Amino acid sequence: MPHPTLRGRSLDAQPTEVTEIPSRPTRPLNTAIVGGGKGCASFLRMVAEDKLGGFRLQVRGVADVNPDAPGIRYARETGVELVARSHLDLYQIPGLELIIELTGSDEVYQELARTRPPHVRLIDHFSASLFWELYTSEEAVIRQRTEMRERVQAEREWIQQVFNSIPDEIVVVDDELVVLDANASFLRANKLGLDDVRGRHCYDLEQSIRGECQVALHSCPFFEVMKTKAPTSVVRKHFDRSGTPRYAAIVAAPLLNSDGSIAGMLESTRDITRRIRLEEELKATEVRLHQFMELAPMAAYVKSLGGQYIDINPAACRLLQHERGEILGRTDLEILPRAAAEVLRQSDAEVLRRRQPVTVDEVVELGGATWYLSTVKYPALDGQGNITAICGISNDVTALKQAELELTRTRDYLQRVLDHSPVIMVTTDVEGRVVSFNPGAEESLGYRHEEVIGQPAARFFKDPEERERLVRRVRQTGAVRGKETTLVRKDGSPLFVSLTLAQLKDAEGRFIGTVGISEDISQRKALVNQIMQSERLAAVGRLAAGVAHEINNPLAVIGEVAGYLEDLLGADPDGRSETLLQEIRESLPKITKQVMRCRKVTFRLLTFSRKSAARVELADVNAALDEILPFLEKEAQLALVTVHRDYDKELPKVKIEEMQLQEIFINLITNALQAIGKRGYGNIWIRTERREGKVVAIIRDDGPGIAEEVRDRLFDPFVTTKAPGQGTGLGLSICYGIIKRYGGEISFESRPGQGTTFYVILPVEQ
Numbered sequence: 001m002p003h004p005t006l007r008g009r010s011l012d013a014q015p016t017e018v019t020e021i022p023s024r025p026t027r028p029l030n031t032a033i034v035g036g037g038k039g040c041a042s043f044l045r046m047v048a049e050d051k052l053g054g055f056r057l058q059v060r061g062v063a064d065v066n067p068d069a070p071g072i073r074y075a076r077e078t079g080v081e082l083v084a085r086s087h088l089d090l091y092q093i094p095g096l097e098l099i100i101e102l103t104g105s106d107e108v109y110q111e112l113a114r115t116r117p118p119h120v121r122l123i124d125h126f127s128a129s130l131f132w133e134l135y136t137s138e139e140a141v142i143r144q145r146t147e148m149r150e151r152v153q154a155e156r157e158w159i160q161q162v163f164n165s166i167p168d169e170i171v172v173v174d175d176e177l178v179v180l181d182a183n184a185s186f187l188r189a190n191k192l193g194l195d196d197v198r199g200r201h202c203y204d205l206e207q208s209i210r211g212e213c214q215v216a217l218h219s220c221p222f223f224e225v226m227k228t229k230a231p232t233s234v235v236r237k238h239f240d241r242s243g244t245p246r247y248a249a250i251v252a253a254p255l256l257n258s259d260g261s262i263a264g265m266l267e268s269t270r271d272i273t274r275r276i277r278l279e280e281e282l283k284a285t286e287v288r289l290h291q292f293m294e295l296a297p298m299a300a301y302v303k304s305l306g307g308q309y310i311d312i313n314p315a316a317c318r319l320l321q322h323e324r325g326e327i328l329g330r331t332d333l334e335i336l337p338r339a340a341a342e343v344l345r346q347s348d349a350e351v352l353r354r355r356q357p358v359t360v361d362e363v364v365e366l367g368g369a370t371w372y373l374s375t376v377k378y379p380a381l382d383g384q385g386n387i388t389a390i391c392g393i394s395n396d397v398t399a400l401k402q403a404e405l406e407l408t409r410t411r412d413y414l415q416r417v418l419d420h421s422p423v424i425m426v427t428t429d430v431e432g433r434v435v436s437f438n439p440g441a442e443e444s445l446g447y448r449h450e451e452v453i454g455q456p457a458a459r460f461f462k463d464p465e466e467r468e469r470l471v472r473r474v475r476q477t478g479a480v481r482g483k484e485t486t487l488v489r490k491d492g493s494p495l496f497v498s499l500t501l502a503q504l505k506d507a508e509g510r511f512i513g514t515v516g517i518s519e520d521i522s523q524r525k526a527l528v529n530q531i532m533q534s535e536r537l538a539a540v541g542r543l544a545a546g547v548a549h550e551i552n553n554p555l556a557v558i559g560e561v562a563g564y565l566e567d568l569l570g571a572d573p574d575g576r577s578e579t580l581l582q583e584i585r586e587s588l589p590k591i592t593k594q595v596m597r598c599r600k601v602t603f604r605l606l607t608f609s610r611k612s613a614a615r616v617e618l619a620d621v622n623a624a625l626d627e628i629l630p631f632l633e634k635e636a637q638l639a640l641v642t643v644h645r646d647y648d649k650e651l652p653k654v655k656i657e658e659m660q661l662q663e664i665f666i667n668l669i670t671n672a673l674q675a676i677g678k679r680g681y682g683n684i685w686i687r688t689e690r691r692e693g694k695v696v697a698i699i700r701d702d703g704p705g706i707a708e709e710v711r712d713r714l715f716d717p718f719v720t721t722k723a724p725g726q727g728t729g730l731g732l733s734i735c736y737g738i739i740k741r742y743g744g745e746i747s748f749e750s751r752p753g754q755g756t757t758f759y760v761i762l763p764v765e766q
Contacts, residue, residue, distance in 0.1 A: 028058035032082075032090040033071070034112060035102035035125070036064030040071025043102065043128075048078060060096065063087045064103075071102075091117060101125050166268075169209060172255070173202050174264040177222060186269075202267070209271045210248035211238030221252035225265050229254050235272070247276040299373075299394040302380070307331040307348065310389060319396065321367055340364040351377045351390050362394070372401040424487075424497065424518035427504060428457045432471065435513060444520055446490035457516070462486040462494060474501050474514060487518065496522045555598065558591050618765050619658040621688050621695055622647045628662045632669055639673055640681040648689045654762040656742045661762075664738060667731040668699045668758050675703035675756070693764050700757040706750040714748070 033040050040062060047057050061082030062075040075083050082093060087108075090099065099116060100123045101109045109124045116122055163170065164184035172181040179197045187194060189208050197205060202222075203213040213220075224232040231253040240246050249272045255264040293300055299316035303309055309327045317324050322335055332341035347360045357378035364371050373394045380389040418425055424441040428434055434452045442448060445460060458464035466485060473480050479502035487495040497518035504513040629643065636643055654661075669684065676682035687698045706714065715736040739746045743763050750756040 028056040029097045030093065030095045031057045031059050031098045031100060032061040032063070032093060032096055033059060033100050033102060034063050034087045034090070034108065035104070036062055036066065036069030036071035036075070037102065038070050039102045039125075039128075040064075040069070041074040043100070044071060044074050044078065044080070057098070060093045061090045063090050087112060088115065091115075091120075096120050098123065100128055102128060167270075169207060169269040171197075171202060171205075171267050171269075172264060173222070173267065175226070175262055177202050179205070180264060207248075207269060208240075209246065209269050210236050210250065211240070211246070221250055221267065222265055225252045225254050226262060229256070229260075229262060245273070246271070247273045299392075299396070301392050303348065303390045303392070305352070305387065305389070307333075307345065316394070319366075319371070319373075319394065337365065340366055347375060347377050347392075348390050351379055352387065355379055355387065370398070371396065372398045424520075425516070426457060426460075426518075427513060427515045429513040430511065432456050432458060432467070432514075441518075444489075444495060444518075445487065457514075460487045462488050470499075470501050471514060474503055475511065478503055484521065495520060558595065562591070617655075617657045618653040619656050619661045620651070620653055621661070621697055621762070622649075622651055624658055624661045625665055625686060625688070625697070628666050628669075632666070632673065635670075635673055636684070639677045641673055641676050642683050643669075644683060644685045646685070646687040651688055651690060651695055652764045654695050654742075655765050656738075656744070656762055660738045664735045664760060665697070665699070667735050668760070671731065672699060672701035672703065672756070676701055679703065690764070691761075695762050695764055697760040697762075698757060699760075700755060702755040705752045705754055705756055706748070708752075711750070715746070 033043065044059060044062075047059055059075075059080055061084060062071060062080055063084040063086060064072050065085055066072065067085065072083060082090065084090060087099075090096065096117070097119070098121045099112060101112055102125050103109075104125050109122075112122055163181075166183055167185055169186035169189055170183040171179055171186060173179055179200050179202055182192075182194060182197050186192075186207070187197070190205070192205075206212050221232050221234055231251065233249065233251045236248045236250060238246055238248075249270045251268045251270075253266050253268075254262050255266055257263045293311070293313040296313060297315055299313065299319045301309055301312040301316045308329050308331055312324060312327050314324070317327060320327060320335060327335060332344045336344070343362050343364050347358060347362065350358050350360070357376060359374075359376050362373040362375050364373065374397045375392055375394040377390060377392040379387040380391055382388050418438045418440075421438065422440045422443070424444050425436070425438040426434060426441055427436045433454050434457050437447070437449045437452050452459075456464075458467045461467045462485075470480050470483065479500065481500045483499045483501070485497060485499050487497055489495055498521045499516060499518045501514055501516045503511055504515045506512050625645075625647075629645075633643070669686075672684050676684070682702050685698075685700045687700075689696050689698070715732050736746055739760065739762070745761040746759065747761075748756060748758045
């Protein structure tokens, strides 16, 4: 089939003139085309796309008699310099060098050959067609080569992509251990670039997985590959910088030339540390499992689907009362009484039916005894989920069951104790709501059990906030013991109790509430108050001698003045004497003064004997001592005791009621007098001083001291060192309570035979 550009001309038609196809110029030739058909459009497109290879043209003009020809339209669209209807117009193009005739007409070609300028070459449509064919063939070869090159490049890129996507670290070396290539996993893991490794010896590179290369060792896979020309593998262990062992699996394969010689080696390294550790853990697990089976106190065993024992541990052998060799391969019916075997077989059947673990409580009769077993049985499954065996773990809970029975009996016993106990027992939850309320509480507080369950326990306290404070102390210290407080009965009357409040915890030790035990101390409190009042009255009795001495002196003066006035009135019955009147005027103030002196003494005595609530006042310690010592001087004289005073004259006042301060000193000095009185003579030293913002009163005696057995509880109520019937043991307890109420402290030092020293420390008024 003729080429379309020939336009009907036969292949053997020859031009009238031999046309020379110009050689490839070094610059584009100024070219014009005659004929604007499809061939022209194709030629112009090839020129525009620079598809003529080294043959470079610049089309300056196109001519055709048809202004709508495809080549003419394309020339206009691409901006060709001259588009004409006649070929003669093309001769006007400056520097025109070549005309290509594409009309297919010999007449047009001959006209062009006749009229063209001498310097302009001419190519007819036949030569152009031949050039086109040659170009097309060359272009096909070039295209084929390009496609082949692109396929090779794509294949190479694909291989490189696969090479870099392999997670193992891969290095390619030549036969002299020089690195030729490394994949992305290697470069990324070792924080290197390809230029950092290419051209270096592999033993100069340290891999994070396998550590420093050990080329000098026989374990290097390179030498094995060079020797055998076959792949080889090795597992290498090393320690990283933190001292942690790491394991690497190295696989090496030879790279062969076409003649079978070794060109190099491809080495793949994989981190198998996790796998090695898992294997070690698996081995350790197997060892632990074996140890568990052998040493576990619980009975463990494995049965086949037919009920034969496949494995059994020593604890199970002891439970079944047979040796291991007598049990393996046999069923329960073959080694146990039928009743016991049927109990065990029932749970086996339940596992097979449900295909999941079951927990059962089994009671079996073995060896004439009853055994309580808490058993977990579960199916052993293969990879397809089929049951291959039945596993069981039985815990002997016989002792626990017996303990539960005993606990039940104990619980019932304790409940009876609670029900019949007269004390108040109340438990609460963490929110302070009542959980239990015993009959003793019902009787003492007047509430029924059902009235208070779930109600706040603070409702029973006269001061509800007091319970909150106590609960906070319980949470901090665990318990509050012997706290005297006031509860309120249902009818509103007060109830004085001694309360012990403690934490209530569950089996795990978590705080779940409180338990309170309260004892009614109303009668005891009244009795103690009576005893304390008696103690005060006894103190008054001890002071009676001193008081009598204090009162007798002013009474003697009053009697003397009264007798003198009576004598004067006898001499002057009418009372008209100026001397009498003058004496009366002078004597009456003396009588009044002595009466006031007696009144002051009796007032102090009455005040001391009465009860007095603590209130904050300012008191002078020196003055308080001076006021009470005259009361005690008579007793000191009778006991042959010398009282020595050493006061700090600049002593500030302290925060305490003066009467209660005097009561403290009377108790301490009286105790000292009584201790020394056992010997018949002695000394008492009283000193006051100021220490770091506090006032300290020191009372020391040289008596026999305090016995060792009572020192730790000397300030407790009813503790005394006196003979029976000579003291109540409340004096120091009262002193301790008063001092603590005012924020002070009291302490003592004593050694047998060397006397006792008491320190009363009180805060100074700022």
